[in-house]
Amino acid sequence: MSTVKNVMEVFKVLEKSNCRLCGEKTCMAFAGAVFKGTRRIAECPRLSPEMVAAFASGGEESVDELQRELEKMKAAVVALSFDEAAARIGGEASGDLLRFKILGKPFAIRKDGTFVTDLHVLPWVIVPVLHYVLNCRGQALSGSWVSYRELPGGKEKYALFQRRGEEVLRQLADNYPDFFDDVLHMFDGKEVEQHFQADISVVLRPLPLLPVMICYRKAEEGMASSLNVFFDDSAGDNLGADVLFSLVTGIVRMLEKLAVHHGF
Template identity: 50%
Template sequence: MPAPKNAMEVFQLLDKSNCRECGEKTCLAFAGAVFRGQKNIAECPRLDRSTVERFSPEPAGQNPIEENREAFMAEMKAKIAGIDFASAAERTGGRFENGRLTLKVMGKDFSVDTRGNLHSDIHINPWVAAPFFDYVLNGKGVAPAGQWVSFRELKNGKDRYPLFQKRCEEAMQRVADSYTDLFDDVVHLFSGRQVERQFQSDISVVLHPLPKVPLMICYWRPDAGFGSSLNIFFDATADQNLDIGSVFSLGAGLAQMFHKLALRHGFAEVT
């Protein structure tokens, strides 16, 4: 049988008792874990065998991301010279002035000139630079829809999700577990905003690594014998403005940035 189309499809199969026998805090949390590939639907003790068999997931694929970042960057830099910067500014939500296209990246100015040289108020590193070029050159300029989805739901994200989960979500979760004030600092440092609780999480933070590619980080604190958990959600339009490899780079880069932020605040035990 085909895999469920979304977490709510799984949720509708459950008895909504929030019994916690599956190891999750709520039936909704369990449904999300099943859809993301973190849980098998058979772990719900209250489902009948026929339902379990219909919706048991196929084995997760192993499809490591192959990147040649240097070659990619050189190619993108060469292509920049041929674009209409004024049009690109309108499409990407940036501004074009003094020979530079400038976008807001995590609330900070990040620019490229007509020769492909990058300029920024923040440290320029590959996790920002590669998605930035991809966004400027290939993004369709689709405005966010306000619908949050997991990396797995984006185009070509399903096969890459196990690696995204390890390199991005789990890595960020380890930081959040050790650095409990992380999200408050992120909000203040990077123009993020806290939103009403989403998916029954304890903390939800929305960041804008690119103007039209927002992401939401949802963190559940440890509680009553249950471990913490963290999930990253993207606007459903993210795969129209970025290649899935660039979306992955944003997630992995944020995890690295949060790790460095924690170390800067003295949390040397974060690994």
């Protein structure tokens, strides 16, 4: 647990855009409330899960470390050949832009490492997106679906993946009857033939070479509902279990926020 010494320590972590999405008039007001203990840092929807976790676990030092990592990744993007990257990640290079889609929405990185997007999802997935651009190996999709546990390195983290990913999605699907319709509509998802004895199977595409299939089974008499997330088995090679964990849990956090805002 972080022990915050002053308001500035909190303020430093925030976006400083005064966007008011947290309900406070300014980032400084929000920082003050966090320092007093009346708000939680995670209530700023502009912070990535990585930033929230870094703040909670190690305060300023961990946040600084994460910021340094982000800056390093952005610098590596600047040095990237966009033509090579576009071919590798399933994107398109045009002028000084590397374009691709995140959850069906247009997204682009400029040569100076900044982004062109109106995606609200971005703060939640920026770290995995940068990893994807820099490190995706460009393996073609195999068409064969595997659970997180079956990916190389996934077994060790599967319990946490269930708790922060699958279980949260299951509760959303249980509580909001139009959940899947809204997700399909908003994020250009596709309902597919049911897999793994599910009542509904939906494929979303968080990144061009990373389709994710969500299989949901409704509660029946005497049996609780269930929800599982599956990946194409090239995902382990293309991104690796740790980055997939950040990507999926980031999207799940975003869906939770949307559920609260839109009441679905």
